[in-house]
Amino acid sequence: MLQSLHIRLYRQFKDFKLDNLKQVNLIVGKNTVGKSSLLETIRILLDTNKIEVLNDILILRDEHHGNPEQFIRSLLPAWIDMKGLLELLDISGNNKSNNFRTLAKYDSLEKRIFFNKENSDQDNPDYSRLNDFIRNRDIRRNRWSYDYTYRYMGIVSNTYNYYQNLWKDKRFSGDDKLAIELLQKILPELEEIDFTYTAVAKLKGINKQIPLGSLGEGFKRLFNLALEMVYARDNVLLIDEFEVGLHHSIQEQIWDATLMMAKELNVQLFVTTHSQDCIYGFARALNKRDDIDGQAIRLEAHEGKIHALAMDKELLFTIAETQTEVR
Amino acid sequence: MENREHLLLVEGNSEKHVLYTICEKYEIPEVFDVEVAGNNEKARSKFIAEIAGSKYKKVGVVLDNELDQHVWDSFSTGLTRYAEFYEEPFPSSPLGEALIIRSNRKNLTYDDFGIWMMPDNHSKGTLENFLIQMKTGHDLLLDFSEKTLVALEEQKPRIHLYKPVHRNKALVHTYLAWQENPGSPYGLAFKQGAFDLNHHNVKALADWLHRLFADEPAA
Incomplete structure (x- = not known):
């Protein structure tokens, strides 16, 4: 489990620390304060394919540039003077099992980018690979072609076809009951998902199979959530904007199922949201469980610095009960 | 009247109207909303939540001093989670001066907060004890x-x-x-003059509101 995070000079973050990370971390705050950037730093920290993940981050943000300098500049705070700065990106975290420490350095003099893990070769330049990425559109488009050491759910849902391909890899076996249970929060009659041809759902008492595509965006989002939880077993799942496509009235139920899966599958969650109902739903679901700890973290910008304000389980419940605005 | 910068929580409507009268008399700047929580317990919960809440900066609460020590202890423990943001420790007992805790994160959500215990931050009692004094x-x-x-x-x-x-x-x-x-x-x-608005305890309450919300003593 990732226990702490220290970010220097990444987008909005000059020098930012998060201690006491919990198993479930809900990140709130105003637009542009850095919620998505925070998820990005965790990706950079946990990903073993450094260049691919930076590339992916820029594609998701529509920030991709044609040259290496612009590529890296996009990831740095706007006020940074590139010249003469040797160490620009520095994200480190304390991981109980692995003792992660990842450094990304940019050497402006030699135009080289280093992506090293502690104890590995500090001087291993990866610039040529970066160049390949920036110049090769085919590789750039192929976002999901490499293996994650964590899972990431962006704002745009993955297609059923994407998961159908994963299913064929037999990476879904054993845990499907948990996933079905989560999906039943939105579709109680659901009995089974069949991926043999097109993705279809079998419903209780109905003899006909229904294409998943006909069940709407909310179901698709939940389907993404359920399967990503399964794939994130014993690892980290990052979710940008939990509430996308989901009705406000079912947030608590979905959190019930999400927490159940996080516990059963030992998944650490980092989730952003703009939704008050999502926060309250999370707070109420969390309050029902003694076996999993969680918190909300609000990011606030003040005088050019990002502050993190943590709200513990008990406080979150009080916040939900008193309908207090905390976004 | 909604959506001012700061928040004052009270237990009931009577407190709200008494406070409006005091604010008018002592020309306390209209920089805070007054919210009626319903009862003492709800006011304490809402207070703890609103310190973390993002809608308001400073938060004050006016409570009846009817709390047993164990209730105060749990209230105080609820506040202790914020300890790193504040310059002073939280009092272990409800008796003493009107409380103002200054934040070390001014202008962030965890801003200053204050507690006034009816009737005088010392004696046990309620709004009515406060009124009877005057x-x-x-x-x-x-x-x-x-x-x-x-x-x-x-x-x-x-x-x-x-x-x-x-x-x-x-x-x-x-x-x-x-x-x-x-x-x-x-x-x-x-x-209408049934109570004395110049009573020293009314002045003390006005002074607390001024210091908490306007960062200055009452005029």
Whole structure:
């Protein structure tokens, strides 16, 4: 489990620390304060394919540039003077099992980018690979072609076809009951998902199979959530904007199922949201469980610095009960 | 009137109207909303939540001092989670001065907060005890109100309906029933002279509001 995070000079973050990370971390705050950037730093920290993940981050943000300098500049705070700065990106975290420490350095003099893990070769330049990425559109488009050491759910849902391909890899076996249970929060009659041809759902008492595509965006989002939880077993799942496509009235139920899966599958969650109902739903679901700890973290910008304000389980419940605005 | 920068929480509507009257008299800047929580427990919960809440910066609460030590302890423990953001430690007992805790993160959500315990941050009591202290030269009227309640309570069989916890409320309303304008609500009765707005404890409350919300003592 990732226990702490220290970010220097990444987008909005000059020098930012998060201690006491919990198993479930809900990140709130105003637009542009850095919620998505925070998820990005965790990706950079946990990903073993450094260049691919930076590339992916820029594609998701529509920030991709044609040259290496612009590529890296996009990831740095706007006020940074590139010249003469040797160490620009520095994200480190304390991981109980692995003792992660990842450094990304940019050497402006030699135009080289280093992506090293502690104890590995500090001087291993990866610039040529970066160049390949920036110049090769085919590789750039192929976002999901490499293996994650964590899972990431962006704002745009993955297609059923994407998961159908994963299913064929037999990476879904054993845990499907948990996933079905989560999906039943939105579709109680659901009995089974069949991926043999097109993705279809079998419903209780109905003899006909229904294409998943006909069940709407909310179901698709939940389907993404359920399967990503399964794939994130014993690892980290990052979710940008939990509430996308989901009705406000079912947030608590979905959190019930999400927490159940996080516990059963030992998944650490980092989730952003703009939704008050999502926060309250999370707070109420969390309050029902003694076996999993969680918190909300609000990011606030003040005088050019990002502050993190943590709200513990008990406080979150009080916040939900008193309908207090905390976004 | 909604959506001011700061928030003052009170237990009930009576407190709200008394506070409005005091604010008017002492020209306290209108920089805070007043929210009625409903009761003491709800006011304490809402207070703890609103310190973390993003809608308001500073938060004040006016509570009846009816808390047992264990209730205060749990309230105080609820506040201790914020300790790293504040310059002073939280008091282990509700008795003493009106409380203002200054934040080391000004202008962030965890801004200053304050607690006023009715009637005077020292004695046990409620809004009614606060009001009874400020009777304006009507000592005889208040004494007679008190005697009337005693006489009422001696009636056998019992004819009064109020519970013992509400005795002070019965006393204040009895006192207000015999004013020049009988039966005015508390806030209005203040304005009509049934209570003394220049009483030192009213000044102390006004001063607390000024220092908390306007960062300066009352004029």
